[in-house]
Amino acid sequence: MNHTMADGPHNLGEQVHNQQLARYAERLAILSDIDRAILSLEAPQAIAQHVVVRLRQMIPCEYTAVLLDDDDGTAATLIAADALGPPPPIGRRFQIPPEDRLDEIPYGQAQVEAFVDYAHYMGAFADVLRLRSIRSFVRMPLSLAGKKIGILALLAREPNAFDAEAVATIIALGNQLAVAVHCTRLIEREQQARRFTERLHTIGMALSTSLDPSEVFTMLLDALAELVPYDTANIMLRSDEYCFRIKALRHYDAWTDSTSLWTFPFDIRSVGPIRRLVEQQATVFIPDTAADPEWVRLPGTEHVCCWIGVPLLAQGQLIGLFSLDHSEPWGFSTDHVRTAELLAASAGIAIANAQLFAQSQREIEERRQAEAALEQERALLAQRVTERTADLRAANQELARAVQLKDEFLANMSHELRTPLNAILGRSELLREQIYGTLTPRQDHAIQSIEESGRHLLSLINDILDLSKVEAGKLEISPEVCEVEDLCRSVIRMVKQLALSKQISLSSHFDPTVTNIIADPRRLKQILVNLLSNAVKFTPKGGSVGLEVEGNLEHERVTFTVWDTGIGIATHDQARLFQPFVQIDSSLSRTHSGSGLGLALVLRLTKLHQGSISLTSSPGHGSRFEVLLPWRKMTFGSLRTSTDQATPQPDGSAEGITQITPLYPAPLVLLVEDHSENIAVMSDYLDQLGCTFHIAHDGIAAIHMANALQPSIILMDIQIPCLDGLEAMRHIRANGLQDTPIIALTALTMPGDRERCMAAGANAYIAKPVSLRGLRAEMVRLLG
Secondary structure, X not given: OHHHHHHHHHHHHHHHHHHHHHHHHHHHHHHHHHHHHHHHOOOHHHHHHHHHHHHHHHOOOOEEEEEEEOOOOOEEEEEEEEEOOOOXXXXXXXXXXXXXXXXXXXXXXXXXXXXXXXXXXXXXXXHHHHHOOOOEEEEEEEXXXXXXXXXXXXXXXXXXXXXXXXXXXXXXXXXXXXXXXXXXXXXXXXXXXXXXXXXHHHHHHHHHHOOOHHHHHHHHHHHHHHHOOOOEEEEEEEOOOOEEEEEEEEOHHHOOOOHHHOOOEEEHHHOHHHHHHHHHOOOEEEOOHHHOOOOOOOOOOOOOOEEEEEEEEEOOEEEEEEEEEEOOOOOOOHHHHHHHHHHHHHHHHHHHHHHHOOOOHHHHHHHHHHHHHHHHHHHHHHHHHHHHHHHHHHHHHHHHHHHHHHHHXXXXXXXXXXXXXXXXXXXXXXHHOOOOOOOOHHXXXXXXXXXXXXXXXXXXXXXXXXXXXHHOOOOOOOOEEEEHHHHHHHHHHHHHHHHHHOOOEEEEEEOOOOOEEEEOHHHXXXXXXXXXXXXXXXXXXXXXXXXXXXXXXXXXXXXXXXXXXXXXXOHHHHOOOOOOXXXXXXXXXXXXXXXXXXXXXXXXXXXXXXXXXXXXXXXXXXXXXXXXXXXXXXXXXXXXXXXXXXXXXXOOOOOOOXXXXXXXXXOEEEEEOOOHHHHHHHHHHHHHOOOEEEEEOOHHHHHHHHHHHOXXXXXXXXXXOOOOHHHHHHHHHHOOOOOOOEEEEEOOOOOOHHHHHHHHOOOEEEEOOOOHHHHHHHHHHHHO
16 A cells, blocks of 8 residues: 555656657657648648647637738738638738737747736727636747748637747747748749739730720629629719719629619719829729728718729720729728739720720811810809809799798788787687577677677688698698588578678679589688678769679589679779789779788689689679689588588587587596687686696696696697697607607698698697587597
């Protein structure tokens, strides 16, 4: 037992020694194999690949690689790699940051780094190391005669993976590899140079013997693909000083639709690098387009990460250029640039010869003179166009400003007038709904008169807005079946009070065969009210005004005639009568009020109904306006009709003196309104509907209260303080209330206002003045 214990350490030492001898023998065998490979292989890539494979077998690590520098040392190409995982593709080029060029490491030494925490390593490759979980690495510059030609790198995931013996082996192999690579590289470059010179001579001869431009383009792109591998390329020829047109393309269909590029006139003033190429007549090389501040990504060039632009010269003149594109940064080397320039020298002459072939010296001179004259004419024309364009631009800006001011004025006036009208009509409707107490028939008639007058005032406001919509082509009509006599009597009631005040007799006559007509009832009322109002306005005290309806079934038309015994209109003034903002005698504006919009709107609304209007008048003998509209008899069936008589309501009562039916069930209503009178009207109505409601006076309060209360429905005014209703609705929708119904109650009635409200999140749009019965129906619809 004592003998065994004594022999144990001795045997263990022998085992360690034997293992070291085995590893040493294995390492010598690998080194010998590498030496043989260095002596037998001819290509630098093959030598390097053999070294990195055997080196990773000898020194366990995650990754080995060899990169060779470009001549200027700013980039390197991966020529060999061996790794546990997939290595980068062989042949890929990498930019070398100045801080990673290893120029400061003396010959025969290496950079060895080992670390546990990445925060302590601030090198340029920190992101790469972190991605691969690398904890230690060795990088040795491959140098010869004091010049670095590349890098040998080993990376491991364990800290301190490379001991002194491993580093010494790496340095020894690196020195051998540098000599071998340099020697084989010189031989390879000499062979490549010889082949390149022979190939370049062949290509030059082929180019110089061709007089077909398209054939020259094809040969040039083929030669470039062979000697300067590109992803896409094109050739452009100059058409004038700054404009170029593409004459040949290659491989763009893989990246974009190249059809439009053939006819695209390329103005190089918009792209700094190409403009520099043209002005300096020199090659421009951009190894990384993302890092170049002048680079502009044009359509079809989104894939370009590395770019070479080469001028095509003939007899010292720039006739065009070709551009070579690579989809990876640093995809081209400086050798590629020089090769492209050599090809451009032959190609420029060949293209020029092909363009000048079959032209005599006389034709050349004539063309030069013609082009000089044309260029002078172009310059003069361009100057005139520029001047004229500037004048037109200024005029258009003034016109646009005037239109904007008009629209803003109309929008503001509409809002200011509709707001008090909303209170007037709302109160009238509440009174007629008997919210404030029971009405007698006489009181109801008086309130009805107030309501109709308010509606008439609203129609005058709408005349202004409608004319603006008509002029913009945005006014549409909604035809339906209208009962003619009821509609006409409603119109007469609207002007009756004005006629009585002037002691004017107001008569009417209706053809009994004309019972109904297909028209927009609101717009037809506008036409007749405007004509009757004008007739009463311009008829002296004690005169007569009448409305007549006559049908002609044979010609399928109905005539609405408005006549008066008024002052009449001279023949030479009648042509201007239907123009907007025009009154025949400006002195009349002091005696007879009016905007001058009524007849202009009447004419446009009549045309929208596919009708026409005529006038018979003379001074002192009154006027006669005839509106002719399409008409045919029809059976009613299920057709919808529009009347001014009492219409059955959902609760069974008739329009007039009615009582409000509460909503069942407690919707919780959030009313967003800042006008005190409108708040009072709406509060009274919501209270009668049996609603629980809260009031927000501005947009910010509306957002907070909507989130806190989670209301059943929101009634949103748009022009409110702090934050307008459009923004408030967007915030409410964004805060999770996507399904809460929102009704926009607004005096914004200009073209596009409805669309803006709906786009901001409204479910319904009701213009002020608000019909309370219509509001209730909309609430019922949205609440289901």
